[in-house]
Amino acid sequence: MTTSPLVHNGTGLGLIGDRETVREETSALLAADLPELAFDSTLPRALVHRKSVAEVFVTDSREVSPGVFDVAGQLPRGHVMGERRELYDFPLVVEAFRQTGVVVAHRHYDVPFDQAFIMGRMSVGITDLDACRIGDLPARIVMRAQTEANTNRRGRLLGYDFASEATLDGVDALRATGALTFLSQRSYEVLRKRARAELDVEGAVVPDLTAAAPGAVGRLDPRNVVVTDPVITSERTSRSAVKADFSHPHLFDHPLDHIPGNLLIEAARQAAVATVSRLHGVTPASLVPVGVSAEFTGFVETDLVCGLEADAGELKRDARLGVPVVPVRVEAVQAGVGRSRFDLVVAQWV
Numbered sequence: 001m002t003t004s005p006l007v008h009n010g011t012g013l014g015l016i017g018d019r020e021t022v023r024e025e026t027s028a029l030l031a032a033d034l035p036e037l038a039f040d041s042t043l044p045r046a047l048v049h050r051k052s053v054a055e056v057f058v059t060d061s062r063e064v065s066p067g068v069f070d071v072a073g074q075l076p077r078g079h080v081m082g083e084r085r086e087l088y089d090f091p092l093v094v095e096a097f098r099q100t101g102v103v104v105a106h107r108h109y110d111v112p113f114d115q116a117f118i119m120g121r122m123s124v125g126i127t128d129l130d131a132c133r134i135g136d137l138p139a140r141i142v143m144r145a146q147t148e149a150n151t152n153r154r155g156r157l158l159g160y161d162f163a164s165e166a167t168l169d170g171v172d173a174l175r176a177t178g179a180l181t182f183l184s185q186r187s188y189e190v191l192r193k194r195a196r197a198e199l200d201v202e203g204a205v206v207p208d209l210t211a212a213a214p215g216a217v218g219r220l221d222p223r224n225v226v227v228t229d230p231v232i233t234s235e236r237t238s239r240s241a242v243k244a245d246f247s248h249p250h251l252f253d254h255p256l257d258h259i260p261g262n263l264l265i266e267a268a269r270q271a272a273v274a275t276v277s278r279l280h281g282v283t284p285a286s287l288v289p290v291g292v293s294a295e296f297t298g299f300v301e302t303d304l305v306c307g308l309e310a311d312a313g314e315l316k317r318d319a320r321l322g323v324p325v326v327p328v329r330v331e332a333v334q335a336g337v338g339r340s341r342f343d344l345v346v347a348q349w350v
Helices: 020-032 090-108 185-197 261-280
Strands: 056-064 068-075 116-126 138-152 157-168 171-183 237-241 287-296 306-310 316-318 323-334 336-349
Touching: 020 138, 056 090, 056 138, 068 090, 090 116, 090 138, 090 171, 090 261, 116 185, 138 171, 171 185, 185 237, 237 261, 261 287, 261 306, 261 323, 261 336
Parallel strands: none
Antiparallel strands: 056 068, 068 138, 116 171, 116 287, 138 157, 157 171, 237 306, 287 336, 306 323, 316 323, 323 336
């Protein structure tokens, strides 16, 4: 699960390499004779590792050039995770990019469906908040993914890194990077056994944790609260724990043997929002994530308490977005062992 470095760019995350060169090449490629992307129906749910058809966002994909792909989709205006009426909620954006990575793997790299997918890292950044406003129609999202394949000496595909920029209804709005690794089921089972051996799982007890009040973490629906009430531990830090609902229709669309990355990103977001709200005296409902860089260094087990330690920075103004922002680092820890790390940028957007 080792990955290449990320390129940070303020609130968002940039593409790997020279951005101007990438834009020039992209413009030239757009002028090429490419098949038009379709938005009429979603792709088969197996292509994005979903059981529910309603959870499929992507509608089409195409190869632009070797290692470069376009993925089209539609962001739903109504969704269990989309609680804001005026803005597409961050989990929907994260899910769109996750689905892009999986679609490219199956549809264009011919990765078999019996392979296990591991996301070693993922970063998502919003570059235009106004472009993320919910309009009269569902937004059309087009994600251009540049991929770099990782192979073994015999040329077998082991995974790939990707860097993507996305438009919403034709407006540049989002960026993402990530790294996927593909494993056979046997290799995955060996990896999981080794991961559990690192932790003291025997005799562990997971109490029935109490979820935070939705309003305290910037949520409305109690179903979507995935953390306990954060406790302020110093001038800028807080401590809480992951509260997983294994029946959640989006976060647990199908059974898993670990806590998934999208739930951990949402837990980090909620811990960050609550911490920033209490330390800086702002309303949780006004806080939205505009950037997250997630590094998944180990599996988070379902039968151990996963603690969250948040460390918030100072309030400052983001010149590009034109809003106040606060950087927050959140670490997920199980049995004293760090399992994931998240660097977020939380903005006050009203």
